[in-house]
Amino acid sequence: MRAGTPGANEAIRAERFKTVALRAVGLTKVYRGPAGEVPVFENIDLVIQSGERLALTGESGTGKSTLLHLLGLLDEPTAGRIFYGDSEVTALDLDQRASVRNRQVGFVWQANTLLPEFSALENVAMPLRIRGVSKREAEQCAAERLKEVGLEPRALHRAGELSGGEQQRVALARALVGEPRLLLADEPTGSLDAKTGAMVMDLLEALHAQRSIATIYVTHNLGFASRADRVLELESGRLVSSV
Secondary structure (H helix, E strand, O other): OOOOOHHHHHHHHHHHOOOEEEEEEEEEEEEEEOOEEEEEEEEEEEEEEOOOEEEEEOOOOOOHHHHHHHHOOOOOOOEEEEEEOOEEOOOOOHHHHHHHHHHHEEEEEOOOOOOOOOEHHHHHHHHHHHHOOOHHHHHHHHHHHHHHOOOHHHOOOEHHHOOHHHHHHHHHHHHHOOOOOEEEEEOOOOOOOHHHHHHHHHHHHHHHHOOOOEEEEEOOOHHHHOOOOEEEEEEOOEEEEOO
16 A cells, blocks of 8 residues: 555554544534524434544634534534544533533633633632642643643733734643643634744644644645644534545
8 A cells, every 4th residue: 555545644543543433423413593494414423532633624603613522522513423532521511511521621712711800820820720730730730731831930820911823822832731632623723923923833743743732623724734633624514524
């Protein structure tokens, strides 16, 4: 089998990524409103391995963010099942899903959702504090993550005092502070200029390489998408390979 062919690429992927981090089966989302049903997608199957980076592309309005919300347990599918490893997480109740989400998923959004009145250190420590970790331990872990993203000198600055690129780096540190198995990023560079966006993607790539986590990021930037291990496009309610 010649390297570079689809079959060879799948064989290489199977060798590199041997542990399933996330599996979605028959995932369907339909919004129901006064005007009737609005289907977003139907019967989507997806498997992502630990250590794999998957880029999700597609035109605006195709449901990429909706899919990310479902995979991150922020929304419920109309039908279908989601597994983290061998555990079905769609079968959990609201409190159980919140606990799993806090412990196993890190999020980075286009709008960083930092709390502007809190310091960078406090923002990064927040997921651990919610988990019940002591203030001292949570802030120690937060300081380590801020050092990783090059913001140790800015740890005590309020989020509102940081630049857009710095805020997004804080958001990335916050996403990783709980050592998640899955990192979900929705247009993480969408609100940044080209140079700063490229720096954030470089950092995202480097931090991913240091951890055996699965990363899914939504992007309209085909250059950023090409850096992933795999690219899937959401088109007309279906996930198709973009090679």
